[in-house]
Amino acid sequence: MVKKAIKLHIELPKHISNYREFIDQCHDFVVANSFLSTDFKRLAKFKLAVMELLTNASKHGNDHCTLDIIVTKNLVEIKKIDTGKRFSFKDAQTSQDYTFPIDPFSNPKKVNALVGQNYNINIGIISNTKIEFLEPPEVDYLSIDHIPENFGLMVIRQCVDKFYYTYDNEKSLNIFEVLFQND
Amino acid sequence: MNYTLEKSADVNIITVELVEASLNQSDEFKAYIYSLIDGGARKIVLNLEKVLYMDSSFIGALVGGLKNLLSKNGEMALVNITSDVLALFELTRLDKVFHVYDSIDDAVKSFD
Helix, strand or coil: CCCCCEEEEEEECCCCCCHHHHHHHHHHHHHHHCHHHHCHHHHHHHHHHHHHHHHHHHHHCCCCEEEEEEEECCEEEEEEEECCCCCCEEECCCCCEECCCCCCCCCCEEEEEEEECCEEEEEEECCCCEEEECCCCCCCCCCHHHCCCCCHHHHHHHHCCEEEEEEECCCCEEEEEEEEECC | CCEEEEEECCEEEEEECCCEECHHHHHHHHHHHHHHHHCCCCEEEEECCCCCEECHHHHHHHHHHHHHHHHCCCEEEEECCCHHHHHHHHHCCHHHCCEEECCHHHHHHHCC
């Protein structure tokens, strides 16, 4: 088990033609270095989270996109950083549009965010540049028409313990960060 | 070709010939399913035995195909889903939406 942080850094191409190569690289790294190595259920979720972050990179990553995995004794952290379009969402209740940095920013709060057609996700606003994607409630699709055709953020959130987005305003960077915690 | 089509009476059995079913193929796959439906297909079995990795874009294309098919009173069944892909269906609760079978025969019989 590690005592200090060990890091894997990957520069992602603009077009990812072979997901498996990157997923296997990340998988092998955490198996060799982290507490996830003996937990096959969480390893499967780790791979799904990596795959969705790669898809997010392909969709929104623009020219420069990196994936970092940082392992410490009780934490596996994945950071996907890109220079693409900043994340935005709409409050499903008030129709207020949010982009980053959030202005005006009031107290931290929770928002039922609309991020696509039929696609809602609960968001906790932590600061004017940082949000947390919150665990979704049980979903019962009322009819086929209510089913979204985008699931990326939901899948990532379901796979991990914590999921954050931060906008680095100085460097114009999108930082998606997911955490796996050692129970 | 990423998809092979076999016919059994009026059932269209599509085998997805991909190990990775991702954003790279999702638009193409959706167009393929739509073209089959436009051509009159109403009973579709999707054999996913070769797919080891699937992402949310491809599953979104599957949902799009299912919506189109159901709007024309068609039916779709999925067969031979590998464990990691099934986990994705469970996470998105879509295992409750799609009809999932262990074999092509079972899926074809379900249409009777």
